[in-house]
Amino acid sequence: MAVTVRARSSRLLAAHIVEELKHLIESGQVKPGERLNEATLAEVMGTSRGPIREAIRVLTGMGLVTPVPNRGVFVRRITVAEMMEIYEMRALIFGFAVERAAELLTPARRRILATLLDQMEAAAKAGRGGRYYELNLRFHAALVEFANNRRAARVYAECVNELHLFRRPPFNYAAKMQRSNVEHRAIFDAVVAGRGGEARHLAEEHVRSGRQRLLESLDE
Amino acid sequence: MAVTVRARSSRLLAAHIVEELKHLIESGQVKPGERLNEATLAEVMGTSRGPIREAIRVLTGMGLVTPVPNRGVFVRRITVAEMMEIYEMRALIFGFAVERAAELLTPARRRILATLLDQMEAAAKAGRGGRYYELNLRFHAALVEFANNRRAARVYAECVNELHLFRRPPFNYAAKMQRSNVEHRAIFDAVVAGRGGEARHLAEEHVRSGRQRLLESLDE
DNA sequence: GCTCTCGAAAGTGTCAACAAATCCGCCGCG
DNA sequence: CGCGGCGGATTTGTTGACACTTTCGAGAGC
Numbered sequence: 388m389a390v391t392v393r394a395r396s397s398r399l400l401a402a403h404i405v406e407e408l409k410h411l412i413e414s415g416q417v418k419p420g421e422r423l424n425e426a427t428l429a430e431v432m433g434t435s436r437g438p439i440r441e442a443i444r445v446l447t448g449m450g451l452v453t454p455v456p457n458r459g460v461f462v463r464r465i466t467v468a469e470m471m472e473i474y475e476m477r478a479l480i481f482g483f484a485v486e487r488a489a490e491l492l493t494p495a496r497r498r499i500l501a502t503l504l505d506q507m508e509a510a511a512k513a514g515r516g517g518r519y520y521e522l523n524l525r526f527h528a529a530l531v532e533f534a535n536n537r538r539a540a541r542v543y544a545e546c547v548n549e550l551h552l553f554r555r556p557p558f559n560y561a562a563k564m565q566r567s568n569v570e571h572r573a574i575f576d577a578v579v580a581g582r583g584g585e586a587r588h589l590a591e592e593h594v595r596s597g598r599q600r601l602l603e604s605l606d607e
Numbered sequence: 608m609a610v611t612v613r614a615r616s617s618r619l620l621a622a623h624i625v626e627e628l629k630h631l632i633e634s635g636q637v638k639p640g641e642r643l644n645e646a647t648l649a650e651v652m653g654t655s656r657g658p659i660r661e662a663i664r665v666l667t668g669m670g671l672v673t674p675v676p677n678r679g680v681f682v683r684r685i686t687v688a689e690m691m692e693i694y695e696m697r698a699l700i701f702g703f704a705v706e707r708a709a710e711l712l713t714p715a716r717r718r719i720l721a722t723l724l725d726q727m728e729a730a731a732k733a734g735r736g737g738r739y740y741e742l743n744l745r746f747h748a749a750l751v752e753f754a755n756n757r758r759a760a761r762v763y764a765e766c767v768n769e770l771h772l773f774r775r776p777p778f779n780y781a782a783k784m785q786r787s788n789v790e791h792r793a794i795f796d797a798v799v800a801g802r803g804g805e806a807r808h809l810a811e812e813h814v815r816s817g818r819q820r821l822l823e824s825l826d827e
Numbered sequence: 828g829c830t831c832t833c834g835a836a837a838g839t840g841t842c843a844a845c846a847a848a849t850c851c852g853c854c855g856c857g
Numbered sequence: 858c859g860c861g862g863c864g865g866a867t868t869t870g871t872t873g874a875c876a877c878t879t880t881c882g883a884g885a886g887c
Contacts, residue, residue, distance in 0.1 A: 402674070426868070426869095434841080435841065436842090436869090437841060438840080438841070440661055440870090441664045444664035444668065445667050446668060448665040456848090457849060457870075459868070469757070472757060476762070479699065479700070479703050536695060536696065537692060538692045538696045539692070539696055541670075542696070546758070621871090645839070655872050657871055657872065660839090661870095676878090677839060677840075677878050678878090678880095828887105829886105831884105831885090833883090834883090835882090836879105836881080836882100837880075837881095838879080839878075840877075840878090841874105842873105842874085843874090844874105846871075846872095847868105847871095848867105848868085848869075848870085849866105849868075849869085850865105850868090851864105851865090851866080851867090854862090854864100856859105856860085856861085856862100857860080
């Protein structure tokens with residue numbers, strides 16, 4: 388658990404620590420299965436163990452860590468089976484959201500999506516995998532947001548976060564960016580054309596093919 | 608916040624308090640918008656404020672309460688708009704789960720569902736709304752469980768819990784039990800017959816008509 | 828009578844210390 | 858050489874105390 392901490396902005400309560408811990412987990416500085424040491428974290432964060440424990444409990448409620456009595460909390464470990472389940476869930480919600488987004492599309496939203504698509508294309512051509520990955524997340528998040536269902540958006544975000552627990556971002560996108568982006572374009576076209584049903588189907592397939600790409604990368 | 612506490616079973620850590628608080632919220636002993644008083648809860652639970660605060664943080668992570676700095680945490684208040692969103696989400700997941708359940712049905716599972724159906728019918732005939740409500744929850748939960756997707760089951764349970772925040776169980780089922788149970792039977796038949804697509808459609812409609820029944824009961 | 832200010836009361840945020848459980852290395856025994 | 862158990866060290870669980878913020882009511886002033 389080698390840890391570096393970012394500067395603290397808000398002096399509001401120790402909800403700050405929650406963000407910090409989430410970042411540590413999602414960025415892979417603490418790995419799945421690893422234990423969170425209260426004393427160490429307290430020292431690093433410059434506080435006492437109280438706020439640390441409370442922040443850890445928030446993560447417990449979010450399901451990012453699992454507590455074991457008298458032994459501490461461990462970063463959740465995702466099995467392949469769980470990953471499959473989460474992907475199914477994600478496909479379901481993404482498909483639903485995209486169909487809604489098609490119904491609720493506005494010119495402003497269309498522009499946002501178009502811009503993201505262009506940027507992704509540029510990133511793909513330039514071979515910038517990290518950049519593409521980030522834009523990819525934002526494209527999906529935007530579509531989900533445009534469904535105007537915060538509950539769905541939250542669950543979707545949770546799925547994405549948990550998938551981070553399984554595999555780090557810099558997994559080999561280089562070869563797959565092009566194909567992925569073709570699918571994005573197809574979804575976008577269907578949404579813009581107002582063909583909600585088709586968009587939904589494409590969105591579900593897109594998530595499934597993303598899962599497939601991840602599975603293949605596991606064999607390497 | 609008039610509170611009565613049940614006997615404590617496990618002597619393992621203050622995760623016990625989480626269950627206790629959840630029960631207080633779901634049973635309506637503390638109402639949406641109300642503040643959770645740490646000192647009072649500590650006294651009632653027979654512990655100090657530390658474990659109480661930690662339990663409250665778990666609820667925060669689960670989204671059941673929202674914290675306000677220096678003012679405490681408040682039980683989440685669900686608006687009608689949010690309720691609609693949650694119902695949409697619930698319909699989506701329930702439909703998905705039922706289709707899967709149709710594919711994964713076993714004789715043992717079929718028997719469990721059939722038994723629940725019979726019990727519900729009996730409860731409906733006897734006009735026992737509370738009993739029916741409880742069996743109804745179990746019937747839905749069983750179907751969701753039979754989809755073999757724990758992530759989906761968890762999200763579904765969260766939706767149901769949050770809907771509890773909106774309206775108490777003893778809302779008037781008496782007149783609606785019969786109709787509700789007809790829908791249950793139809794879903795069951797489709798699942799048993801292996802007609803997943805039809806079952807899914809029926810399941811989605813069932814949740815939507817449940818929402819409709821709730822909306823109508825709001826006008827009274 | 829109304830408003831503003833001040834101060835006490837209540838409640839949350841934080842900390843350091845203590846109690847209990849678990850982990851780990853060492854020693855003795857078979 | 859392997860195995861079991863016995864401390865010591867580490868780490869979590871819990872507590873009470875203290876600081877700071879917010880709330881609310883009483884009283885002065887207009």
